[in-house]
Amino acid sequence: MSTPLTHTVRINPDTNSPSGSGPTGRSSVAVAARVAQRRNGGPVNRHAVEGSTSQPPRIAIKPVLLRHVIGEQLRRKRQEQHRTLREVSRSAQVSLGYLSEVERGQKEASSELLASICNALGASLSDLLIDVSAEVARRESKFETLVPLN
Numbered sequence: 001m002s003t004p005l006t007h008t009v010r011i012n013p014d015t016n017s018p019s020g021s022g023p024t025g026r027s028s029v030a031v032a033a034r035v036a037q038r039r040n041g042g043p044v045n046r047h048a049v050e051g052s053t054s055q056p057p058r059i060a061i062k063p064v065l066l067r068h069v070i071g072e073q074l075r076r077k078r079q080e081q082h083r084t085l086r087e088v089s090r091s092a093q094v095s096l097g098y099l100s101e102v103e104r105g106q107k108e109a110s111s112e113l114l115a116s117i118c119n120a121l122g123a124s125l126s127d128l129l130i131d132v133s134a135e136v137a138r139r140e141s142k143f144e145t146l147v148p149l150n
Contacts, residue, residue: 068105091120
């Protein structure tokens with residue numbers, strides 16, 4: 001059993017239809033269909049990609065990675081205070097390199113580490129998590145989606 005191929009397609013919330021274009025100027029839908037056709041070695045059901053009145057496309061929400069949002073929120077808080085990574089890493093007693101990786105979303109920070117970083121920034125862990133939760137909800141409600149190619 002094979003898993004369906006996916007391609008990121010921007011769904012216009014006003015018209016509820018795919019939009020956008022690839023580097024060749026063709027629509028993302030057309031590019032996705034061609035890529036799937038090449039990979040599968042056969043024709044693509046374009047109605048499953050573009051949608052039709054008889055069979056609407058199946059749409060799944062693009063997953064949001066918590067480590068990215070947490071890192072962005074930590075960086076925003078640090079920059080609002082006009083502090084350097086070095087200053088915060090010393091206060092939080094964490095290496096500068098590791099803090100940088102957390103801010104860039106490359107490392108998953110433990111709850112103890114997040115609490116230490118928040119303490120160094122003068123913020124509570126609960127406030128950070130509330131901000132992260134709101135940002136995740138905002139991104140999930142956006143119109144960036146994954147459309148399976150049949």
